[in-house]
Amino acid sequence: MAKITLQDIRHAYGPDPQREEDWALKKLSLELSDGGAYALLGPSGCGKTTLLNLISGLLAPTEGRILFDSTDVTEATPEQRNIAQVFQFPVIYDTMSVFGNLAFPLRNRGVAEKDVDARVREIAKMLELDHMLAKRASGLTADGKQKISLGRGLVRSDVNVIMFDEPLTVIDPHLKWVLRSKLKELHHRIRRTMIYVTHDQTEALTFAEKVVVMKDGQIVQIGTPIELFERPRHTFVGHFIGSPGMNVLPCVVKGGEVVFAGNPVPAANAGAYKGNGKVLELGVRPEFVSLGSDGIPVDIVKVADAGRYRIVETRHKDHSIKLLVAEGVELPAQKAHVRFDAAHTQIYEDGWMVS
Amino acid sequence: MNKTVNQKAWFFVLPVFLLVAFNALIPLMTVVNFSVQETFGDNVFFWAGVRWFEEVLHSERFHAALVRQLLFTGIILLIEIPLGLAIALSMPRKGPWVSVCLVLMALPLLIPWNVVGAMWNIFALPDIGLLGRSINALGIEYNYTRQIFSAWFTMVLMDVWHWTSLVVLLCYAGLVSIPDAYYQAAKVDGARPWAVFRYIQLPKLKYVLTIAILLRFMDSFMIYTEAVVLTGGGPGNATTFLSIDLQKIALGQFDLGPAGAMSIIYFLIILFLSWLFYTLMMKDEAR
Structure with a gap:
């Protein structure tokens, strides 16, 4: 021992x-x-x-x-x-x-x-x-x-x-x-x-x-x-662990606020960013993305049934966003809005989490 | 699902049956034919029944040749199998020396049998051969054309030189196919080199060794060319093995009947002993 x-x-x-x-x-x-x-x-x-x-x-x-x-x-x-x-x-x-x-x-x-x-x-x-x-x-x-x-x-x-x-x-x-x-x-x-x-x-x-x-x-x-x-x-780690893996989307930080394709997104660690100007991405797991009446406008591309929940693949401009929807929840036909859970949205600099 | 039963499959076996018939069954039948008949020339044959078989089985000469044959095969197996295994174990597993070793090992196998016989014949001559002269120079009287022991010594040495490589190559192939995990597990389990050999290498080499023993047994039991070129069966009849004796009876004395009977007995002995070896070595698998 x-x-x-x-x-x-x-x-x-x-x-x-x-x-x-x-x-x-x-x-x-x-x-x-x-x-x-x-x-x-x-x-x-x-x-x-x-x-x-x-x-x-x-x-x-x-x-x-x-x-x-x-x-x-x-x-x-x-x-x-x-x-x-x-x-x-x-x-x-x-x-x-x-x-x-x-x-x-x-x-x-x-x-x-x-x-x-x-x-x-x-x-x-x-x-x-x-x-x-x-x-x-x-x-x-x-x-x-x-x-x-x-x-x-x-x-x-x-x-x-x-x-x-x-x-x-x-x-x-x-x-x-x-x-x-x-x-x-x-x-x-x-x-x-x-x-x-x-x-x-x-x-x-x-x-x-x-x-x-x-x-x-x-x-x-x-x-x-x-x-x-x-x-x-x-x-x-976000990709490799979890099924499906984490959504990784390009973003920028403007005035202490994270912006993804023109949409402001609250992120847990946005305040820690020092502005080094390297490649910035935001990561959010499908589990922490939800449908809502407002938020980022998306098109629903594909729905896969995984038993107790469904994996919904959506698209905003050229970016694919996946989310999980529990069974029995009504899905909009095509147009929808999604929101990210701020506590579980992080930004990454050259792949590494900003801290 | 129901299986269709018909006899069409036989049709597909026919080509191979014909092939085997031409290269094995028909020649064998001519020998069987000779073995049960008597001839006095002019291509006239008389029925002789099992007379030749009885004669061969009771012949002192056949018994002596058989004993010599068994002795020779026994000696070379006892030397070549452990020696080949030991060489294979000490050969490198990787690196540039692997190919060097393999080529060196393969060389004796590439030499035609009568050349091997001729080489050793000259090499061992007591007056001009390197080996023969060297042994005599050491003060040991050595003359393979006159002394029985010298003749046997040279014969065994020649066979070991010629054929140990085959055992080495077979064992080496078996050894390199053992996955690394076995050696790693043995290290973790604290096994000593002897235990690694006894419990990993030897069991994994079982099939390869069975093949090696069978091949060397059959081949040495039928040794002819090298032995004839080296000693011609002498001195006297000291190295007259079964095949040499058979050749003397069949083509020297032209006794086709006894030669045919002896061929069949010879063949059956090889078949029986091969079966025996195989059954004994595979005994454990049946359980």
Whole structure:
């Protein structure tokens, strides 16, 4: 158990990084508190697996230091760091039984056979594998195999952190939900630090207490799911999280007031703008846009039914604005007016929220 | 949905049946034909029943050749399989040396068999061959044309040189196809190199090794060209393997009946042993 600190970490896979693009992971610092449930979320190729492998010790960073509590583990192997990791594709030892698989990490460390037996049975029960301990692991289904991978991470009672690298990729949709709840339940039970890498926002937001959103080798925002939803620090977070994503519209600031295509719009952070003259945008989530009798005049372009609400796509001049309308609410035929909720409308300067 | 039942599918199997008939069944039938008949020349044949089969099965000469054959195949399998595996394990996985190693390994496989025989014949000559002279210079008496042990030693060495590469290449292909996640998981689980070999690499190489063993078994059991060019079956009959003996009976003595019977027995032994190997190695999968 330990607090994990990354200090000025940078990583490149090539031998001689010169240009900015050579860095798979740009310079970043990060602190993960003991016992937390974290998710690293981002599109493919954003560096989240690299970051994970740096923490686990499968990779050594090109620059920077990694601390577990106050111990420098930058050069330590995964074994010395005492971590567990579950991979994208289930890794099982084909020739061993389920029991043998679960006991493997303990036996490698010379744990007495009596303790191995007790510990394996305890974990197997937790994962509902106890009725198949004698079975050969190679005969199991994908989710069974992934449970074994997970079990191998859990058998050691002293691991510092358990890491998951997109562990549900090969699992059937209806079992994904089951395994995800299982993970969440396990975290509550054992309170071990867990880091979960995924590109699926649902997985990240349901599992984690804190989500680290990454893009192009950089951390864009760290926050609770609610923070990411209500106050995305970057337009990318607004786009990437939420379905549909945040409306991002061009705007200007005139005399302390935000103006979008000739319409004044109240924004929560308008007062913080210093007038640097860079690209300005305003962001508002479809959830915080409503129809009204006055406001910005729009044409309704498309209506998609999503069950309990409808996604309404509207157009003002050349700009598309999406909003959510609850079911049962009457929609105007074509012409309408929309209003933005001032508390949840933010302006962004070069992509970053003005603050 | 109902399946249509008719016999049209046979029509599609016909071309391949004809092909197999021409390149395997018909030649085999001529051998079967010889094996049950007796001839005294002039292309006149008499029915002999299973007489030749009985004769071959009771022949001391056949027994001796069979024992030599089994011994030879056993020795080269015991050397080539572990050696090939060890070389494949120590080859680099990436970088510029990969291609260098692969080309070096493939070279012996590209040399025609009779050239291999001729090369080793000269290489091992005690008076002018590099190998033969060197061994003698060390004070060890070595002459593969006179001493049985020397002849066997040279024969085994030649086969190991020629064919270990095949095992190496097969194992290497199997090794590089193991996903990285397995090695990473093993690191996380704290597995020692031996455990990685025993629980990851060896199980993943199972099929590849089965193929390697089968190929080397069948090939070495039928060894002819290299052995004939190297020793001609000598000294005496010390390296007269089944194929060499068969050739002597069929074309040397022109005893077509016994040669035909021996061919069939030879073929059945290979078939049986291949089946046995395969069944034993795949035994676990059935469970």
